[in-house]
């Protein structure tokens with residue numbers, strides 16, 4: 311099919327899926343209807359995994375793990391290098407599909423695939439660096455060391471807004487660590503997941519000898535996720551989504567002593583100090599608050615502005631919020647695409663209604679209809695001026711709403727900043743060294759990510775990603791996040807002829 315002959319979103323989607331190697335049987339039949347937020351129309355039907363199929367897949371993954379763990383780590387890294395090559399070759403195709411399925415801008419769709427390529431590069435290098443420690447023993451002719459071993463099957467549950475990158479952050483690390491993976495993507499974005507699975511299979515075929523079931527996809531709703539959470543064959547579950555989801559899965563994992571990486575909701579803030587470079591801050595605020603239509607876990611949701619610069623900044627922000635182009639995310643010039651669905655739109659309107667009745671001043675927030683399609687939900691981002699951080703501000707509403715507050719003393723700005731249940735990402739805009747350092751210090755931001763003169767969103771894969779409090783405490787991607795995907799053993803070796811006991815204990819028989 312040529313681009314000229316494409317007549318509908320459905321056909322375009324099927325064309326991309328074919329290019330990515332997904333068989334038609336995986337998207338043209340089945341119970342799960344997939345909608346594109348661009349127009350709201352149905353673009354595919356996908357079969358869901360039933361309980362028996364999920365059990366079978368988890369058992370196969372466990373068997374695959376038993377084999378894969380014996381493959382030397384640098385060889386496992388070669389599989390991930392090949393996977394990265396598949397992603398590189400598929401970047402525009404998969405990036406387009408991400409845009410169709412999530413509504414994010416093309417540059418963001420492409421950026422998401424770039425992130426997958428980057429984590430594969432990181433993980434391939436990491437496969438030669440799973441170094442343990444050697445520790446001095448208190449006993450003569452003894453040596454102590456730590457060894458890292460593969461852990462088992464890793465369950466991955468992901469959200470709609472990063473439908474493929476989150477899988478790669480987890481899977482690239484898990485696979486080089488010697489684990490198998492079972493993935494339940496969001497039921498709103500199964501098509502990009504099917505494409506990623508097809509690309510994995512291409513890489514696996516090139517590698518040769520990959521055990522059956524090493525990476526499995528289970529499409530379905532929360533019930534399939536629960537099966538992963540409950541399976542004794544899965545020692546680690548990495549779950550990304552709302553805090554409500556985390557609240558449901560965390561106790562179940564704790565009950566069976568499974569490990570959890572929880573990447574949950576955020577309520578991210580930036581403090582704008584009197585000395586801030588306002589041009590730079592304005593650009594950072596615009597991208598962090600309105601990018602991806604406010605549907606990033608790291609989206610900027612609260613702005614805490616010093617009273618001396620408040621009138622200037624708010625005037626400039628109002629102009630930007632009023633003029634930003636909302637529309638088809640595939641068109642050049644568009645900066646804000648659609649919300650994922652109607653539910654999301656109503657949640658946004660409910661939050662704005664609460665703000666309105668509390669006396670807030672609201673600019674924007676209304677529905678716009680750039681494509682003339684009543685099934686799609688495009689909104690103008692909302693700027694909401696508030697006098698106090700009341701309860702509705704403390705909730706994450708997954709939509710482009712920026713609450714703006716004033717402060718006069720820096721210490722009060724920090725208090726406001728931390729006074730929410732979530733703790734994912736944060737930023738300060740200042741050229742004052744003392745303020746910047748205090749923000750990053752023990753008495754500053756309580757978030758997992760704290761930035762200076764950079765917005766809250768758009769993290770790089772090299773750092774550990776995650777947040778505190780109701781954000782769940784998980785860390786994934788770079789730094790030493792890999793350690794969660796392995797088990798550590800401490801070994802003590804006696805190469806002498808005596809048996810001295812630790813702590814000088816004597817036990818002569």
Ligand code: NAD
Nearest residue numbers: 469470495496532535536551552555558573574575576607
């Ligand atoms: P969601 O919680 O509705 O769903 C996320 C995933 O969890 C889906 O796959 C869903 O089917 C599954 N799920 C839901 N309930 C479950 C249960 N009881 N047991 C097992 N699985 C269950 O979230 P969403 O609407 O897809 O995504 C938006 C949310 O995700 C926002 O709150 C956002 O902040 C958060 N998010 C967080 C991060 C992060 O890294 N912290 C990244 C992306 C998104």
